[in-house]
Amino acid sequence: MKNIVIAAGYATRLGELTRNFPKPLLKIGSNTILGRMLDDIDRIADIDEHIIVTNHKFAHIFRQWAQEQHYTKPVTIIDDGTETNETRLGAVCDLLLAINGTGPDASRKTIDDDLLVVAADNILHFSFLEFVDFFKEKNTSCIMCHEQPSLEKLQRTGVIVVDDQMRVLNMEEKPQQPKSHWAVPPFYIYKKDDLPLVRQSVDNGCGKDAPGNLAHYMASHTVMHAWPMSAGRFDIGSLDTYNEAIEKYGKN
Numbered sequence: 001m002k003n004i005v006i007a008a009g010y011a012t013r014l015g016e017l018t019r020n021f022p023k024p025l026l027k028i029g030s031n032t033i034l035g036r037m038l039d040d041i042d043r044i045a046d047i048d049e050h051i052i053v054t055n056h057k058f059a060h061i062f063r064q065w066a067q068e069q070h071y072t073k074p075v076t077i078i079d080d081g082t083e084t085n086e087t088r089l090g091a092v093c094d095l096l097l098a099i100n101g102t103g104p105d106a107s108r109k110t111i112d113d114d115l116l117v118v119a120a121d122n123i124l125h126f127s128f129l130e131f132v133d134f135f136k137e138k139n140t141s142c143i144m145c146h147e148q149p150s151l152e153k154l155q156r157t158g159v160i161v162v163d164d165q166m167r168v169l170n171m172e173e174k175p176q177q178p179k180s181h182w183a184v185p186p187f188y189i190y191k192k193d194d195l196p197l198v199r200q201s202v203d204n205g206c207g208k209d210a211p212g213n214l215a216h217y218m219a220s221h222t223v224m225h226a227w228p229m230s231a232g233r234f235d236i237g238s239l240d241t242y243n244e245a246i247e248k249y250g251k252n
Helices: 012-018 033-041 056-067 091-100 128-138 192-200 211-219 239-249
Strands: 002-006 049-054 075-079 115-119 122-124 141-147 158-162 168-173 182-184 187-190 224-228 233-235
Touching: 002 033, 002 091, 012 239, 033 049, 033 115, 033 122, 033 128, 049 056, 049 091, 056 075, 091 115, 091 192, 091 211, 115 128, 115 192, 128 141, 128 187, 128 224, 141 158, 141 211, 158 211, 158 224, 168 211, 168 224, 182 224, 187 192, 187 211, 192 211, 211 224, 233 239
Parallel strands: 002 049, 002 115, 049 075, 141 224
Antiparallel strands: 115 187, 122 233, 141 182, 141 187, 158 168, 158 182
8 A cells, every 4th residue: 555645735824934845844843744644654564655746846855854764664755846836736636646657757657556645734643544444344445534513614625425334425525505514634545446537537527626626526436435533633724723733732
């Protein structure tokens, strides 16, 4: 299983802090946001490589950071060739670039493996091992979910309807009238057998910008199950939440 980290955004909401520096590598205490996540994922036996997709503006910073790490699995940095927020490819296209071996770093082979796909700007209160174990139990592509009581927050995220076995029956992005309280965070596992669908997604009308666009598309084209998160997460999306994260987690 490959761990693919989508980290090609420009984090414009953090202003000057990320004008010339990638959000995932901002410090929280003695570690970085991304480092905290990879410390957990690297311990999962099924993972054999970490692939980080970033943009051309920040690729050299990620490469320098990667050279300083000591993970048990190799870390590969992929440059998507973009240099501005206006020209970004979007998360789905960045994933396709990684699995198809295309783009400026086209010397890579195509990927034919199960994929753990994660956003790089969250602090999690659980281990991804639980998610991987759920995937192995269900033997289908999987997404995470959590109960979200706030209507306002449900209207800003992906929302799923599931059956009593947690099979995904329906998924909507940013619904004005949500059909459930199950919200979807940006963490997914795509089964190797479903990669042809992933590769065809954009050509068949899948949105490019957010990783949830692909989950929405896949839920309509293959069997998917949803794992209810066993604990919470902290999403770092603004300067206020970054400062809050430093206050809450900086000493841990």
